[in-house]
Amino acid sequence: MSDGHPHEKVRHERSPYAARIRAMEALLVEKxxxxxxxxxxxxxxxxxxxxxxxxxxxxxxxxDPEFKERLxxxxxxxxxxxxxxxxxxxxxxxxxxxxxxxxxxxxxxxSCYPRAVLGRPPDWYxxxxxxxxxxxxxxxxxxxxxxxxxxxVEVAVHDSTADARYMVLPMRPPGTEDMGEEELATLVTxxxxxxVSVPKAPSRAG
Amino acid sequence: MTSFxxxxxxxxxxxxxxxxxxxxDYLKGRSGWISSILGHFPNPxxxxxxxxxxxxxxxxxxxFRQSGLWDGxxxxxxxxxxxxxxxxxxxxxxxx
Numbered sequence: 001m002s003d004g005h006p007h008e009k010v011r012h013e014r015s016p017y018a019a020r021i022r023a024m025e026a027l028l029v030e031k032x033x034x035x036x037x038x039x040x041x042x043x044x045x046x047x048x049x050x051x052x053x054x055x056x057x058x059x060x061x062x063x064d065p066e067f068k069e070r071l072x073x074x075x076x077x078x079x080x081x082x083x084x085x086x087x088x089x090x091x092x093x094x095x096x097x098x099x100x101x102x103x104x105x106x107x108x109x110x111s112c113y114p115r116a117v118l119g120r121p122p123d124w125y126x127x128x129x130x131x132x133x134x135x136x137x138x139x140x141x142x143x144x145x146x147x148x149x150x151x152x153v154e155v156a157v158h159d160s161t162a163d164a165r166y167m168v169l170p171m172r173p174p175g176t177e178d179m180g181e182e183e184l185a186t187l188v189t190x191x192x193x194x195x196v197s198v199p200k201a202p203s204r205a206g
Numbered sequence: 207m208t209s210f211x212x213x214x215x216x217x218x219x220x221x222x223x224x225x226x227x228x229x230x231d232y233l234k235g236r237s238g239w240i241s242s243i244l245g246h247f248p249n250p251x252x253x254x255x256x257x258x259x260x261x262x263x264x265x266x267x268x269x270f271r272q273s274g275l276w277d278g279x280x281x282x283x284x285x286x287x288x289x290x291x292x293x294x295x296x297x298x299x300x301x302x
Contacts, residue, residue: 091244108230135232139281154284157272162228162265162290163247 045085049119053084054167055188057094057117058199059181062172071169072096079117086116090163095156097171097198102149104142104157104195105166106134112160114167118193125194135159145196168195175201208264208293214240215299216268218291226254229295237299238270241288249292264293 028034057079061068071078075092079085086092092114095103107113108131113121124130133141138157142148149155158166170192176184191197210216220235228250244267248259272285279285 090247093244108232109228135287136276137280138285152282154282154286155272156285157287159230159287159289161230162244162250162292164244164265164267164290 046115046119049115049117051118051188051190051193052185053079053082054114054118054190054193055185056082057084057167058169058188058193059185061169062184063181068169075167084117086114089114089116089165091165092116092167093164094167094169095158096169097195099153099171101154101156102195102198103166103168104134104138104155105160105168106131106157107160108132108135109161112165114165116165117167118190122190142196145191147197167193170195170199173199173201208243210240210243210264210266210293210296210298212240212242216240216266216296217299218268219295219297221295223251226251229291230289232275233268233270233289233291236270236275238268241267241269243267244290249294251292266291266293266296268296 025034025039029036029039057071057075060082061071067078067081070081071094075094076086076089079092080087095105097103105113106125111121111126111131113125115121130141135157138155139148142155160166170188172184173187176187179187187199187201189197189199192199215237216239217237218229218233218235244265246262247265249263250259253259267288268291270287270289271283272279272281272287273283275287
């Protein structure tokens with residue numbers, strides 16, 4: 001709703017929700033609860049989070065066994081070692097894929113996601129379909145992502161129902177022994193950090 | 207208050223509560239085991255209504271056998287599911 005103040009910036013709103021958020025933002029600023037600068041800082045912080053940060057943690061864990069232990073026992077402070085600020089999460093837990101167990105992350109209640117390290121979740125992660133099926137038929141869901149755990153591997157699903165956020169530490173793929181940390185990080189996709197897939201070594205054929 | 211310890215058998219209360227609830231329906235009445243203690247947090251079911259959430263509640267990571275949650279579950283007996291459940295939603299297995 002516009003009351004026609006001529007000094008107001010015109011913004012193109014994509015939806016009624018965007019308009020509502022703009023109105024709330026304007027009120028919070030007007031009442032002195034937040035400043036525009038604080039809002040911009042927070043947006044910049046959120047935009048700086050991406051699956052590349054999770055991939056860095058994984059690549060470091062693959063190349064530094066002591067870091068891996070710290071990542072598994074205290075992920076927030078381990079993330080801090082790489083300059084990643086995960087202090088906004090109540091708890092951050094990294095679950096390790098092993099030859100015997102494959103991990104999959106979901107939030108059935110809403111869309112809880114380790115945003116501090118991975119940024120915003122993909123839309124499918126928030127879909128009713130993924131949230132309901134990942135707990136009930138995780139193997140079928142993974143097959144649809146083109147991944148099937150090997151024979152004998154057990155699947156552990158983690159439903160982020162409360163104050164902890166989860167990220168998967170995948171296994172280092174075979175054939176990557178000569179790769180350095182930076183190159184290894186490029187193999188780690190967002191989907192592998194959620195657990196619907198696993199990192200693959202690049203094909204050396206041809 | 208921390209009533210349970212890793213390895214303890216527990217059941218998620220089969221209770222109904224209106225409003226914001228952090229115990230998913232599909233686990234209500236299901237049995238599992240305490241996997242770990244995640245810490246103590248203000249109760250999010252009260253925080254959702256602008257209350258203090260105090261006193262803090264113990265949050266547990268609880269493991270369940272998938273075959274015990276779903277009829278006709280596809281997968282080996284070792285497949286499991288972990289959820290984070292607050293103290294007030296748990297009871298010792300065997301009690302009603």
